Every structure is written in C-alpha cells, then in structure tokens.
Amino acid sequence: MYGILTMILIVATISMAIADESILTQSFSNSESGKNGLITPRGHIEDFSWTKKVSSDGVIEIRGIGFSVVNDSKVAQSFEICTIIQGPLKKFTPSLDSPLACTNTDEIEAYEKSVNHSIGFSNGVKVSELVDISITIQELG
Numbered sequence: 001m002y003g004i005l006t007m008i009l010i011v012a013t014i015s016m017a018i019a020d021e022s023i024l025t026q027s028f029s030n031s032e033s034g035k036n037g038l039i040t041p042r043g044h045i046e047d048f049s050w051t052k053k054v055s056s057d058g059v060i061e062i063r064g065i066g067f068s069v070v071n072d073s074k075v076a077q078s079f080e081i082c083t084i085i086q087g088p089l090k091k092f093t094p095s096l097d098s099p100l101a102c103t104n105t106d107e108i109e110a111y112e113k114s115v116n117h118s119i120g121f122s123n124g125v126k127v128s129e130l131v132d133i134s135i136t137i138q139e140l141g
Contacts (some may be wrong), residue, residue: 042073043137046079046113053124061124064101068115069137070107078107078140081117086132087125094121104140 051064061087069079082102094101100117100134108114 049076064120066118087129
C-alpha cells in the first residue's frame with residue numbers, strides 16, 4: 001500500500017486581496033514514504049473560493065471554502081481535505097482544541113477532477129481579521 005501523502009497549501013491573504021477575490025498561493029508537499037527524498041503529489045486542490053456571509057453585526061465573514069479535487073494518480077482513489085483559518089492573535093477556526101474542519105471525496109477516477117466540494121465553519125472569521133488559511137489533502141487508503 002502506498003504511504004500517506006499530504007500536500008499542504010498555504011494561502012496567504014490580505015483584506016484587499018479578498019475584496020477582489022484574488023489570493024496568493026504557495027504550495028509544498030510532504031511524504032512519509034518518499035524514496036530518496038523524491039515527493040510525488042497524487043492529488044491537488046483547484047478552483048478555490050471563499051464562502052462569505054454577512055454577520056448579524058453587518059460584517060462580511062468567511063464561513064467556509066469551496067474547491068475541486070484532482071486525482072493525479074494512475075489509480076482511482078478518494079481523499080480527505082481539511083482546513084483551518086487563522087485570525088488575529090493566533091485565533092483559529094475551528095479552534096485548536098476541537099476537531100478539524102474536513103470533508104472526504106468519493107472515489108475519483110485516475111487523472112479526473114471532482115467538483116463542488118466545500119467545508120463550512122460553525123464560526124465565521126471576519127474578512128478584515130483573516131491572517132492565513134491552511135488546507136491539507138490526504139489520500140484515503
């Protein structure tokens with residue numbers, strides 16, 4: 001069986017970037033079973049978007065994310081995608097003492113794309129307070 005491959009995408013944002021739907025993305029990957037230090041991603045996230053809502057006090061909040069998942073493997077497989085948003089003063093959504101916000105895909109055929117996935121947050125993060133978002137994608141075995 002293949003080892004677990006985790007690719008973490010860190011999306012750095014600023015208020016101005018969110019206002020015009022632009023985001024800066026830096027990605028890297030980490031593998032527990034890479035041979036000779038070689039890392040081969042077997043899935044990735046595309047079509048990232050914010051789910052926004054106006055809060056009761058009239059402020060725009062990030063309430064979740066939407067995305068597509070692409071299987072980069074030669075075999076069909078499913079994935080688990082998790083995310084966490086960092087606000088000011090190292091405040092995280094979901095909080096670090098609660099379960100991660102995650103979703104699983106159905107099996108995705110080799111080299112295919114699965115669309116319309118989302119992860120919601122029970123507590124929104126004000127757009128003006130958004131510091132960072134981390135997303136992980138992991139193969140399910």
